[in-house]
Amino acid sequence: MDRHILITIDIEEFDIPREFGIEISDDDTIQISSQGTERFFNVINSLNIPCTAFITTHFAQKKTELIRSIAERHEIASHGYYHTNHVNDNLASSKIDIEKIIGQEVLGFRQPRLMNVDTKLLCESGYLYNSSLNPTWIPGRYMNLNKPRLPFSENKIINLPISVTPLLRFPLFWITFKNIPIDIYKKLCCWTLKNDKYLHLLFHPWEFADIKDFNLPNYIKRPCGNDLCDRLSDFLSWISQYGRFLTCRQYIEYTNHPLF
Numbered sequence: 001m002d003r004h005i006l007i008t009i010d011i012e013e014f015d016i017p018r019e020f021g022i023e024i025s026d027d028d029t030i031q032i033s034s035q036g037t038e039r040f041f042n043v044i045n046s047l048n049i050p051c052t053a054f055i056t057t058h059f060a061q062k063k064t065e066l067i068r069s070i071a072e073r074h075e076i077a078s079h080g081y082y083h084t085n086h087v088n089d090n091l092a093s094s095k096i097d098i099e100k101i102i103g104q105e106v107l108g109f110r111q112p113r114l115m116n117v118d119t120k121l122l123c124e125s126g127y128l129y130n131s132s133l134n135p136t137w138i139p140g141r142y143m144n145l146n147k148p149r150l151p152f153s154e155n156k157i158i159n160l161p162i163s164v165t166p167l168l169r170f171p172l173f174w175i176t177f178k179n180i181p182i183d184i185y186k187k188l189c190c191w192t193l194k195n196d197k198y199l200h201l202l203f204h205p206w207e208f209a210d211i212k213d214f215n216l217p218n219y220i221k222r223p224c225g226n227d228l229c230d231r232l233s234d235f236l237s238w239i240s241q242y243g244r245f246l247t248c249r250q251y252i253e254y255t256n257h258p259l260f
Helices: 027-045 057-062 064-071 089-102 119-124 176-181 182-196 225-238 248-254
Strands: 004-011 052-055 075-080 153-154 155-158 199-205
Touching: 004 027, 004 248, 027 064, 052 057, 052 064, 052 248, 064 075, 064 089, 064 119, 064 199, 075 089, 075 248, 089 119, 119 155, 119 182, 176 199, 176 225, 182 199, 182 225, 182 248
Parallel strands: 004 052, 004 199, 052 075
Antiparallel strands: 153 155
């Protein structure tokens, strides 16, 4: 099947409360994401779906055995050294230190919060691909309406954008998965996949943890936990009829990209 579905997750510290002025301990940022990570992969593994996990080095160092267990079945990529106050000086060390933990080569990178990253620096740091681009407009975050929606090369780096719909570039990442009626979301994903032959979706582990009691906006925290796991399982079972699931690395290999 020539339609490809990339399921990716950013395994990071649960630091989003701090964006809203809510105090949370460093230990809790790890434990909440750990709970959600386990629940997410219970769904993914039960459906036998390959996934690419972009992981902060800090999280990987705190939860070494969890990350190694994920690496046995899925691709591991870098999400920077820390999710909070990430700096590009750590691009190479993040890759090297994660590789030491999992005993495998790390080829991909995603910048925390999908911010811009210099692809020249990524190339110099030994990465093959970048998945930091959400080619849409999110007020207060980024304005990427002029960027490519589909994979492209830049400075010897393969860019794998997060999917948005054709024409209006409606975003299809985690926040819309949670907040629009699932039947509408399915139709948008199906339309995008049939048109582009490429559907790249992004989630976070803390979404699948029990965060409903945090004083966060409802569009961030609801649904969460097992309710969101059920929603994910239903969606992935449904979309599987329209495309083939691949990790980011498998996608690059399958499409015979000249930089690989």
